[in-house]
Amino acid sequence: MAILDIKIGKIKLKNPVMAASGTFGYAREFEKLTDLSLIGAIITKTITLNPRQGNPMPRICETSAGMLNAIGLQNEGFDNFIKEKMPYLSRLGVPVIISISGNNIDEFFILAKRLDKIKSIAGIELNISCPNIKCEGLVAQDAKETYEVVKAVRKITGKTVITKLSPNVTDVVKIAGAAEDAGSDAVSLVNTFLGMAIDIDTRKPKLGNITGGLSGPCIKPIAVRMVYEVARNIDIPVIGIGGIMASDDAIEFMLAGATAVQIGTANFVDPGICVKTVRGIENYLRKHKIEKIEDIIGGMEQK
Amino acid sequence: MAILDIKIGKIKLKNPVMAASGTFGYAREFEKLTDLSLIGAIITKTITLNPRQGNPMPRICETSAGMLNAIGLQNEGFDNFIKEKMPYLSRLGVPVIISISGNNIDEFFILAKRLDKIKSIAGIELNISCPNIKCEGLVAQDAKETYEVVKAVRKITGKTVITKLSPNVTDVVKIAGAAEDAGSDAVSLVNTFLGMAIDIDTRKPKLGNITGGLSGPCIKPIAVRMVYEVARNIDIPVIGIGGIMASDDAIEFMLAGATAVQIGTANFVDPGICVKTVRGIENYLRKHKIEKIEDIIGGMEQK
Amino acid sequence: MKDIRAKILSNKKTGHAYYKMVIDAPYIARAAKPGQFVQIKCGENSGPLLRRPFSIHKVERGIEILYEVVGIGTRILAGKRQGDFIDVLGPLGNGFSVPRAQGLKPRAIIIAGGIGAAPLVYLAEELKKKKIKTIALIGAKTKNLILCEKDFKKAGAEVYISTDDGSYGCHGFVSKLFHKILKTSESKFMTVVYVCGPHGMLRCIADICKERNFECQLSLEERMACGIGACLGCVVNTISGNKLACKDGPVFNASELTW
Amino acid sequence: MKDIRAKILSNKKTGHAYYKMVIDAPYIARAAKPGQFVQIKCGENSGPLLRRPFSIHKVERGIEILYEVVGIGTRILAGKRQGDFIDVLGPLGNGFSVPRAQGLKPRAIIIAGGIGAAPLVYLAEELKKKKIKTIALIGAKTKNLILCEKDFKKAGAEVYISTDDGSYGCHGFVSKLFHKILKTSESKFMTVVYVCGPHGMLRCIADICKERNFECQLSLEERMACGIGACLGCVVNTISGNKLACKDGPVFNASELTW
Numbered sequence A, B: 001m002a003i004l005d006i007k008i009g010k011i012k013l014k015n016p017v018m019a020a021s022g023t024f025g026y027a028r029e030f031e032k033l034t035d036l037s038l039i040g041a042i043i044t045k046t047i048t049l050n051p052r053q054g055n056p057m058p059r060i061c062e063t064s065a066g067m068l069n070a071i072g073l074q075n076e077g078f079d080n081f082i083k084e085k086m087p088y089l090s091r092l093g094v095p096v097i098i099s100i101s102g103n104n105i106d107e108f109f110i111l112a113k114r115l116d117k118i119k120s121i122a123g124i125e126l127n128i129s130c131p132n133i134k135c136e137g138l139v140a141q142d143a144k145e146t147y148e149v150v151k152a153v154r155k156i157t158g159k160t161v162i163t164k165l166s167p168n169v170t171d172v173v174k175i176a177g178a179a180e181d182a183g184s185d186a187v188s189l190v191n192t193f194l195g196m197a198i199d200i201d202t203r204k205p206k207l208g209n210i211t212g213g214l215s216g217p218c219i220k221p222i223a224v225r226m227v228y229e230v231a232r233n234i235d236i237p238v239i240g241i242g243g244i245m246a247s248d249d250a251i252e253f254m255l256a257g258a259t260a261v262q263i264g265t266a267n268f269v270d271p272g273i274c275v276k277t278v279r280g281i282e283n284y285l286r287k288h289k290i291e292k293i294e295d296i297i298g299g300m301e302q303k
Numbered sequence C, D: 001m002k003d004i005r006a007k008i009l010s011n012k013k014t015g016h017a018y019y020k021m022v023i024d025a026p027y028i029a030r031a032a033k034p035g036q037f038v039q040i041k042c043g044e045n046s047g048p049l050l051r052r053p054f055s056i057h058k059v060e061r062g063i064e065i066l067y068e069v070v071g072i073g074t075r076i077l078a079g080k081r082q083g084d085f086i087d088v089l090g091p092l093g094n095g096f097s098v099p100r101a102q103g104l105k106p107r108a109i110i111i112a113g114g115i116g117a118a119p120l121v122y123l124a125e126e127l128k129k130k131k132i133k134t135i136a137l138i139g140a141k142t143k144n145l146i147l148c149e150k151d152f153k154k155a156g157a158e159v160y161i162s163t164d165d166g167s168y169g170c171h172g173f174v175s176k177l178f179h180k181i182l183k184t185s186e187s188k189f190m191t192v193v194y195v196c197g198p199h200g201m202l203r204c205i206a207d208i209c210k211e212r213n214f215e216c217q218l219s220l221e222e223r224m225a226c227g228i229g230a231c232l233g234c235v236v237n238t239i240s241g242n243k244l245a246c247k248d249g250p251v252f253n254a255s256e257l258t259w
């Protein structure tokens, strides 16, 4: 049997497949549909300090080989999350990584500080890249801001910190470098691409928020390229995200340099996809007689 | 009959549908397959001052609802272009726009200067955004460089100048603004997104050049959003490009703010698509009782 | 709730513009309640990315869905053949709640607009089992779009029809028919109204129910991605805040909604 | 060259792993030459984005293609039924050139590896019409993958078989068979070799032809987007620079190639 475990910061994962934030709810939604204990790690829907109502409907629309979403980080806020979701998550026996976002550095800091005290949390993912909140640019579009947010969180917590990057940038390597410099244990990329769609008959935008985030197989080639660029230029682990629909896609990201992957949109199409992906990776390793998953990380051969 | 004509700089187009550079060869390749005279304008494959061999094979690979290409601007160079392609193009009776690229400002300048003298050329498109040539970043990823290239070309020619923008940027509005400030008559966007794909069995990149440009329906939502942003923020016409497969897509770009559109990848799938798109737009205008195509430009209704 | 790779037992055009598919999914058939739905993957390697939601129309040999071809997903579905396999996730959502007698005897009025008939036939069958007197009002644009008249009759309901163009039954919207029925029918019952159809119709029926103080359960259609409460894409505004059409619905009590 | 929406006259599995499709495209049938190909849109609203290239295998009732299911496009194609319509663009490319007598009488040796037989049957038929003596060597991995034996015989060719596993005909690669044939057969002819198959085989045959001073025409398969010389995606390196497989090929003279 191939060895599938990997390490991200202090977190030991039994396999490199994680469920991506915002696409796996708070895990419980999937309990009847898959064996949660077989997933490498679960990243919960991004929470904020205070509850957020999210964006007006419609919030989703399908596009060619993808979907746009403009959920707008709807969530119950930190306190309710701890009360209502944490007890279940604590019992799962799988590393649980809490995704957080804030309107400013302070909010990130406060959230991280509070999460730091909760033993059953394996790590924190900093969502500085959600395109669905109205403000001037994203933190992850600016190296300095990225550095500052990560630094503030790093100061307050010894837990594993993953910084989630936006693909809506000229040079993702620069932003990844800023996260690394500020002490992030890993970077995950990509979050969604800012996109939009218009109904030509009603002339109205297909999303209530006008713009939204594009995800799904359509974005995979860009995401793989970004992971490839980042992995060659920083020393902390890279977690690949974007359009993974099957184990082949996960392996592609790992060959490009990802230490682990996250599956997003595909969870909507097949609630068992995370576990299937783990099995598919196992089969691939067996077929190619590779002993450790580590051996394929960054294993693309330049010809 | 609806009025379809529009104007881009000094060029009068009988309809807003153009064939995009690099996807329509030098038009002759399509002569038996479609009525070239019905197309709004034709943009020829980007030429450079000197001949270019282009990139190693493989140069194309299909992705979900898209394709990657790494042609690498293969072309015969300016002199051969004038000798071998221009005579045919001159006879077409359709506005012909010559796409040019250079390794530095000088090359753009020289090419523009030479093209300026050729009467039968309607305009020049500056390809400062091809991701398939090896150098440190693209001109179109930097507002200052964009300004300088456009300015140099603007100085030497009175012909209509269109600046073709890259989507691989944090803030496309800024680059569009630089092109406008430098005197560009219009901007066209988007060129392809930098992407890549790996064959997981051979572990080799699917493209000889490793990375390539992503095009096709998969990129449309991002392209529409960029056109929307740019059109609201600059005063020169915007030409929408990216994943147009049918007239509905062209109309979507126009509602988002495009004055005209270019069709790329779809020409490979259906060599008659440009003409079909013109007809489809006509039908839409008729169905919605719109008299002039101009009335739909930027016509998206915010709800 | 399970995700099942199920065999298609039949898939046939029914009436003028609709299709009926019978799917061999015994688990879902056993677990289902009227008003619940399934998420179906319409394409295999190609086709749309997301699943499509369809109400459970009947539970017999397997589960049945009744659908209209409106886009790419339903077009691919219509092309499926007996013996093909599809992925079906369900049963999902809350479903209708059947009235329980409290003082007055309960009476159900079912109101179906167009394809909105789909979930209501299963409900009518359930009401029959519970021996609840049921009236079914079926509305559509024109005669050949009237759906499930026989099915409702078979389920023991008293059936009334209306068409927008008057080609069959009452002339006008089904809400007009509803008014008419209320005028003529006795009111010694505790009436519960069940309605599914276009948005405008739902509002109209809900308003009438409010006036009359009838409980009104409506089945809403929102764009869905996951169908299981994970994506937060299908939000419905209610007096107690955001609810999810897929998980808290698709059936809502009209009095909850802020529209 | 035309883009035609054509009816499928038949689409059947042939032998162990291949399919044969007959397409009603009289214009292409009339205009075609052996070695040319067509670009087929495999999916309609869904399916792969780009067309897929297929050699013209025969020209009879319509045009025939012979294909192997290797991925999404060919899988969708295999699911098409008689009466369905598909978009076919062709004929494309240059095609083989038939030898003309110069001094010595011409003789053709056709060498087909696996699915490489597809374009060569049409060629054999043409050679028959031109009354050119033809030998056909067919190679495959194993017996049930040997293609078109009957077709080549019907076209009057002298047929020899080889299989990698020796399950039928000569044991070994078709290049070994080629060597053998050359040893036994007379050489009073001007020999032209036509070959289509996997890359390694093409090189091997080309080398043998070079030694013997035979003209060798090979049909190359490159990834294609447009098929008409517009995208520059299908470049082949030749002694006279970049050429296009779709427009200048797919048939190249081995002596032109720089490999």
Ligand SMILES: Cc1cc2nc3c(=O)[nH]c(=O)nc-3n(C[C@H](O)[C@H](O)[C@H](O)COP(=O)(O)OP(=O)(O)OC[C@H]3O[C@@H](n4cnc5c(N)ncnc54)[C@H](O)[C@@H]3O)c2cc1C
Pocket (backbone or CB within 6 Å): A062, C037, C048, C052, C053, C054, C055, C056, C065, C066, C067, C068, C069, C070, C071, C072, C073, C074, C075, C115, C118, C119, C220, C221, C222, C223, C224, C250
């Ligand atoms: C809980 C629920 C139960 C449903 N039950 C049924 C049913 O029993 N029978 C049936 O025919 N349909 C039902 N629908 C609607 C059905 O899901 C849509 O018609 C289907 O998703 C359209 O898919 P498509 O790919 O064919 O269309 P698309 O190509 O996705 O869209 C075509 C058009 O269909 C409409 N549409 C698409 N999705 C929805 C949606 N979720 N809700 C409303 N309109 C939509 C839009 O106007 C769109 O422009 C139900 C929807 C929900 C949410």
Ligand SMILES: Cc1cc2nc3c(=O)[nH]c(=O)nc-3n(C[C@H](O)[C@H](O)[C@H](O)COP(=O)(O)OP(=O)(O)OC[C@H]3O[C@@H](n4cnc5c(N)ncnc54)[C@H](O)[C@@H]3O)c2cc1C
Pocket (backbone or CB within 6 Å): B062, D037, D048, D052, D053, D054, D055, D056, D065, D066, D067, D068, D069, D070, D071, D072, D073, D074, D075, D115, D118, D119, D220, D221, D222, D223, D224, D250
């Ligand atoms: C001029 C020409 C003529 C051809 N004639 C025939 C023919 O008569 N019969 C036939 O069965 N096939 C023929 N091919 C190959 C055929 O085009 C491919 O098998 C087909 O495009 C695969 O499409 P797919 O979507 O099924 O596979 P994909 O899902 O696109 O790919 C599956 C695998 O097929 C292989 N492949 C895909 N495209 C090509 C290609 N263009 N060339 C070589 N390998 C490819 C790759 O190894 C890939 O990994 C020809 C190719 C060319 C260029």
Ligand SMILES: Cc1cc2nc3c(=O)[nH]c(=O)nc-3n(C[C@H](O)[C@H](O)[C@H](O)COP(=O)(O)O)c2cc1C
Pocket (backbone or CB within 6 Å): A020, A021, A022, A023, A045, A046, A069, A071, A073, A099, A127, A130, A164, A190, A191, A192, A214, A215, A216, A217, A219, A241, A242, A243, A244, A262, A263, A264, A265, A266, C231, C233
């Ligand atoms: C409906 C939806 C909601 C999402 N919500 C979040 C979120 O709350 N926080 C976050 O970091 N990413 C969120 N994402 C982004 C995903 O985690 C992921 O980065 C992205 O979808 C790309 O991966 P995919 O192509 O596999 O979906 C969301 C994505 C979708 C589709």
Ligand SMILES: Cc1cc2nc3c(=O)[nH]c(=O)nc-3n(C[C@H](O)[C@H](O)[C@H](O)COP(=O)(O)O)c2cc1C
Pocket (backbone or CB within 6 Å): B020, B021, B022, B023, B045, B046, B069, B071, B073, B099, B127, B130, B164, B190, B191, B192, B214, B215, B216, B217, B219, B241, B242, B243, B244, B262, B263, B264, B265, B266, D231, D233
């Ligand atoms: C094979 C190929 C070659 C291209 N060559 C060029 C080029 O030479 N110059 C250029 O400006 N754009 C080139 N493009 C980009 C297209 O003009 C267009 O901007 C892009 O493909 C997006 O549009 P689409 O999605 O409609 O294809 C090329 C695109 C493809 C697919």
Ligand code: FES
Pocket (backbone or CB within 6 Å): C223, C224, C225, C226, C227, C228, C229, C230, C231, C232, C233, C234, C235, C244, C245, C246, C247
């Ligand atoms: S459809 Fe995903 S939460 Fe309702």
Ligand code: FES
Pocket (backbone or CB within 6 Å): D223, D224, D225, D226, D227, D228, D229, D230, D231, D232, D233, D234, D235, D244, D245, D246, D247
């Ligand atoms: S396939 Fe486009 S040039 Fe040959």
